[in-house]
Amino acid sequence: MMEIRVLRYFLAIIKEGGITQAANSLHLTQPTISRQIKELEEELGKQLFIRHKKGQIELTQEGLLLQNRAEEIIAMVDKTENDFRYLTDIIEGDVYIGGAESHIFRHIAIIAKQLQEKYPNVRYHLSSGNAEDITSLLDKGLLDFALIVHPRQLPHYHYQKLPSQDIWGVILPTTDPLAQKDSITLEDIQHLPLILSRQALTKTQSDNQLVNWLGDLNQLNIITTFNLSYNALFMVEEGLGYLIGFDQLTYNPNLTFRPLEPLLTSDHYLVWKKDKVFSAAAQLFLEKLQG
Structure with a gap:
């Protein structure tokens, strides 16, 4: 053995x-x-x-x-x-949280900061990835919580909606003519080189807002796909294409964000396994989140 x-x-x-x-x-x-x-x-x-x-x-x-x-x-x-090491009367230990790149993580940070003042020995471990990667880690018990968009796809999980949304839009160079528009329509980008999340391309239309907005993917000029957006943003900066993703993903002064029209937003949820037995630190985090 x-x-x-x-x-x-x-x-x-x-x-x-x-x-x-x-x-x-x-x-x-x-x-x-x-x-x-x-x-x-x-x-x-x-x-x-x-x-x-x-x-x-x-x-x-x-x-x-x-x-x-x-x-x-x-x-x-x-x-x-x-x-097990931290199963004591003193609350300390580790909380494992995973999720996609999103400004929604700021809500997690706010809760962590509030807890740190009273429980300085609680530590946080963050993992970034798409929903498939993150829920796989959740299933294996390597994460306590996952931040995802579609909880209805996860019948074996508890979930709580977070108090803010992501806005879908196009990230493009500030010098691009489309940057002069207040919002971007499908007609604006239908024949332009696009950079899209692989997750968006593999989901069915029944559970994917973005695919519903884009329509027939075969009619689009998709030149690059990505897992996480950080590296894909370099492709945008070099003028290779237009990235469709969430707002607040970049603070690069050479890039800008324009929302989609009609407006498309996504709610985010913190999910955890229904049979999960939390450490004291993870339980404390959950109670603070739900409080």
Whole structure:
């Protein structure tokens, strides 16, 4: 049976770039690490590393698969240990929150700041990603809460609506002629190069406001898709296309935002699993949110 200790050795080899380096970082001998990895490979019946000259290593396909699984397992073990470590009368510990890039996170920050004044030993760990990535982490127990747009798609979760909305629009260079308009219609951008979230393109029209607004995607000139908007904004700045996304995603003085017409907004919700047993810190955060 795989041991957590050996999985940590395995990940250390990947992080340090070799068995010798991992042994040094873990203050163990190289033969000890090598023996443990050999036994792990024998247990799995798969080769995890390709050994090259001068101690260099390369992950096999099976090694890559185990890396993904091991990282999830170790993260879950560490989170569980932290949750139990802080089961005391003194409220302290960790709160794990994930969500897409949005100014709605400011509401999370306000609550965290209010709690910090009374509970300075509560720490927050933020993860950014699209709804699919974030809800996957939520399902695996690696997050306490997720900030998403469509709670009706998540029947196994509790949720609470947050008090503000995101506005959909186009992010474009300030020098672009369309920047002179107060709002952007579909006709304005129908034949222009567009930069869109992959999540927006994979959702069905029944549960996606943006797809409903855009209509037939096959009639659009989509030149770039993205997961998170930060890197995509460089494409906009260089004049490659027009990014359709939420307001307040950029503070770049060379870029500006114009809302869609007709106006399109999205509510945001904080969701959590119905069977979730919270740490004291996470429970405190939820009570403050609901209060």
